[in-house]
Amino acid sequence: MIPLCIPEIHGNEWKYVKECLDTNWVSSVGSYVDKFEKDFANFLNINKSVVTMNGTAALALALRTLGIGEGDEVIVPSLTFISPVNTIKYVGAEPVFIDVCRDTFVMDAEKIEELITKKTKAIMPVHIYGHPVDMDKLMDIANKYQLYVIEDATEALGSYYKNKAVGTIGHIGCFSFNGNKLITTGAGGMLVTDSEKLADRAKFLSTQTKVVTENKAFYHPEIGYNYRMPNLLAAMGCAQLENIQEYIKAKRENAELYNKLLCNVKGITLSVEKEWVSNVQWLYSIVVEDEYSITRDELIKRLAENGIESRPFFMAVHNMPPFKGSKHGSMKVTEELEERGLNLPSSVSLSKDDIMKICTIINK
Numbered sequence: 001m002i003p004l005c006i007p008e009i010h011g012n013e014w015k016y017v018k019e020c021l022d023t024n025w026v027s028s029v030g031s032y033v034d035k036f037e038k039d040f041a042n043f044l045n046i047n048k049s050v051v052t053m054n055g056t057a058a059l060a061l062a063l064r065t066l067g068i069g070e071g072d073e074v075i076v077p078s079l080t081f082i083s084p085v086n087t088i089k090y091v092g093a094e095p096v097f098i099d100v101c102r103d104t105f106v107m108d109a110e111k112i113e114e115l116i117t118k119k120t121k122a123i124m125p126v127h128i129y130g131h132p133v134d135m136d137k138l139m140d141i142a143n144k145y146q147l148y149v150i151e152d153a154t155e156a157l158g159s160y161y162k163n164k165a166v167g168t169i170g171h172i173g174c175f176s177f178n179g180n181k182l183i184t185t186g187a188g189g190m191l192v193t194d195s196e197k198l199a200d201r202a203k204f205l206s207t208q209t210k211v212v213t214e215n216k217a218f219y220h221p222e223i224g225y226n227y228r229m230p231n232l233l234a235a236m237g238c239a240q241l242e243n244i245q246e247y248i249k250a251k252r253e254n255a256e257l258y259n260k261l262l263c264n265v266k267g268i269t270l271s272v273e274k275e276w277v278s279n280v281q282w283l284y285s286i287v288v289e290d291e292y293s294i295t296r297d298e299l300i301k302r303l304a305e306n307g308i309e310s311r312p313f314f315m316a317v318h319n320m321p322p323f324k325g326s327k328h329g330s331m332k333v334t335e336e337l338e339e340r341g342l343n344l345p346s347s348v349s350l351s352k353d354d355i356m357k358i359c360t361i362i363n364k
């Protein structure tokens with residue numbers, strides 16, 4: 001089976017994790033936690049990073065750090081993994097769903113303004129599959145209406161918008177280190193921000209708002225969370241980060257070869273890269289149009305019969321039972337893409353032969 005997207009582990013992961021085991025520094029404080037935060041911020045060229053136990057925790061923490069809660073509305077795409085939408089509910093706020101662009105699959109910034117009400121507090125762009133949202137347009141609107149911007153950059157680590165790392169443009173950016181992400185810690189996440197004040201607040205909330213008194217007792221002035229990442233996992237993150245440029249290069253080369261081999265297939269719309277971005281192509285994506293000889297779901301079956309794993313695009317969240325009554329704009333493009341979009345194998349270790357095999361079947 002050619003899998004959709006598996007981790008790549010060939011560096012100092014064993015050495016750093018072993019060091020944690022050998023020294024007993026396995027839990028939520030330790031030198032690798034500090035190092036991972038520092039190295040990650042350096043990689044993105046941002047001031048501060050706060051590690052979390054997963055990407056969902058980072059998103060929930062971001063909302064809480066910015067004081068978003070009961071009675072507030074957050075504009076978020078419906079074509080996304082459900083996690084960012086769930087976190088809006090965790091803090092008691094309401095999602096307002098926005099449509100996406102047909103070519104990039106991400107939030108259509110042109111449609112934000114029509115969804116803004118007196119209750120709108122934040123916009124949550126989700127850079128799915130690696131392509132960045134049009135952040136200049138989005139930030140102009142956010143500034144005009146004084147809204148917070150939380151970037152869900154979990155699928156776009158290694159992507160750039162006008163030379164700025166995705167995740168560093170809004171007030172807070174969030175990342176995931178789940179097993180299928182560009183770098184992995186097994187499970188893990190990161191919140192990043194340029195603001196020292198927001199980073200301190202996020203760290204405080206993520207560590208149970210713990211204040212150590214003079215006699216070493218714990219005092220908690222607010223309700224907090226245990227969203228910490230253990231040193232063991234941070235050690236793995238440090239090792240993964242050492243190879244990140246190699247991973248980015250491999251993903252982009254995969255996409256280049258796919259584009260070359262699929263560009264003449266009638267009815268297959270290829271993944272794009274707007275001139276103002278560098279797309280990490282985390283999951284290489286195509287759209288199966290009517291002109292193609294079989295449907296997207298039939299293609300998934302054919303690929304599987306040939307030992308190739310593929311995955312349909314996310315199902316629209318606004319149609320899921322918990323969000324059926326939520327506000328939304330037109331969902332025309334979202335509903336078209338959920339029917340037609342397809343992710344193809346995209347592991348860093350994917351070989352040229354594998355890509356050729358996949359493309360031959362799609363061509364046939």
Ligand SMILES: Cc1ncc(COP(=O)(O)O)c(C=O)c1O
Nearest residue numbers: 054055056081083154176177178
């Ligand atoms: C767009 C998006 N947001 C958030 C998450 C949540 O990350 P985690 O699984 O680490 O909680 C994921 C995926 O895992 C994701 O794809």
